[in-house]
Amino acid sequence: MENKFEIVGKNLNELEQFMLANDQSKFRAKQVYNWVYLKSVKAFDDMTDLPLSARELLKEKAQLCSVSIRDKQVSKDGTMKFLFELKDGSFAEAVLMRFDNRANLTACISTQVGCPMGCTFCATAKLGFVRNLEIDEIIQQIFLIQADTGLKVTNIVYMGQGEPLLNFDNLIGSIKVFREHFQIGARRITVSTCGLIPQINKLAELDFQSTLAISLHAPNQEKRQEIMPVAKKYKYDELISTLRKYTDTTGRRVTVEYVLMRDVNDSVDDAKQLAHAIAKLKSNVNLIVYNQNEKSSYKKPTKEAIQKFKYLLEASGKKVTIRLERGADIDAACGQLSAKMKK
Numbered sequence: 001m002e003n004k005f006e007i008v009g010k011n012l013n014e015l016e017q018f019m020l021a022n023d024q025s026k027f028r029a030k031q032v033y034n035w036v037y038l039k040s041v042k043a044f045d046d047m048t049d050l051p052l053s054a055r056e057l058l059k060e061k062a063q064l065c066s067v068s069i070r071d072k073q074v075s076k077d078g079t080m081k082f083l084f085e086l087k088d089g090s091f092a093e094a095v096l097m098r099f100d101n102r103a104n105l106t107a108c109i110s111t112q113v114g115c116p117m118g119c120t121f122c123a124t125a126k127l128g129f130v131r132n133l134e135i136d137e138i139i140q141q142i143f144l145i146q147a148d149t150g151l152k153v154t155n156i157v158y159m160g161q162g163e164p165l166l167n168f169d170n171l172i173g174s175i176k177v178f179r180e181h182f183q184i185g186a187r188r189i190t191v192s193t194c195g196l197i198p199q200i201n202k203l204a205e206l207d208f209q210s211t212l213a214i215s216l217h218a219p220n221q222e223k224r225q226e227i228m229p230v231a232k233k234y235k236y237d238e239l240i241s242t243l244r245k246y247t248d249t250t251g252r253r254v255t256v257e258y259v260l261m262r263d264v265n266d267s268v269d270d271a272k273q274l275a276h277a278i279a280k281l282k283s284n285v286n287l288i289v290y291n292q293n294e295k296s297s298y299k300k301p302t303k304e305a306i307q308k309f310k311y312l313l314e315a316s317g318k319k320v321t322i323r324l325e326r327g328a329d330i331d332a333a334c335g336q337l338s339a340k341m342k343k
């Protein structure tokens, strides 16, 4: 089958070149650009101010996306989980959440098929690593969510499947597209990493305006390396000092992500050690309550343990939020939909 020109992910100049090569004007390219990035239309026929001949040409020579929605689940709380099929038949996931501020719609997107980092509490890790997503495949997740729901995504978190900093160029390239074409502000974009020191240093050298979230998940080296193999390579203290350098260079606070798991990392002592470890790091803390599921032996902490943990961190001067459990009635953790499809 002839390879069609893929529209979503292209900049205006690329669209102009394509339209000119097909005897269409630059003005038509700008119309297509607006329909795609500002209105996220589902089909060329919805581009109603294009003449029929231009729409027919696009249908013949181009396609909006190579990614498609294979499955969608909607939770009682409104959270939506999308399973995308990629052009090689593999799968990636994204989640759309509405937080308390009703105007904000946050999409959590993937950067890899599977993940090589092996965190023991993570469903995606069990899939192993398949490949990095191409830049268009990252961008098309947001386009498809908007086209499917008719809603405008206001915030993006790179916290879906995969370690974003292992797909560095496509990560940075896609952020540029989200900022320039989808008009999502840099401050509304968060990139999460499990702690790859060289790449964090690389980010610090860029004028990185988005938020960096560090998946710390443990109060010390011993506990971290038990649940996150990356800690064997990049040690706890070195990671914290790298993050301190990062905040000094960028002037931006980092977010410390900490998933609370019963009898693993949720004790009073753990909270005190964590508070001490990040005392000098310009950071806010986001506590995530482990989403217990039958495929994992990890357990959700008690309400009392969560409150105590939060209280102790706040007493140390940190701003702490507890991430609300979202979509608990659909597939609990990231990676589970893909795992099901693989079977």
Ligand code: SF4
Pocket: 115, 116, 117, 118, 119, 122, 123, 124, 125, 160, 161, 162, 163, 194
């Ligand atoms: S938690 Fe993130 S980095 Fe760790 S295995 Fe899962 S997807 Fe990869």
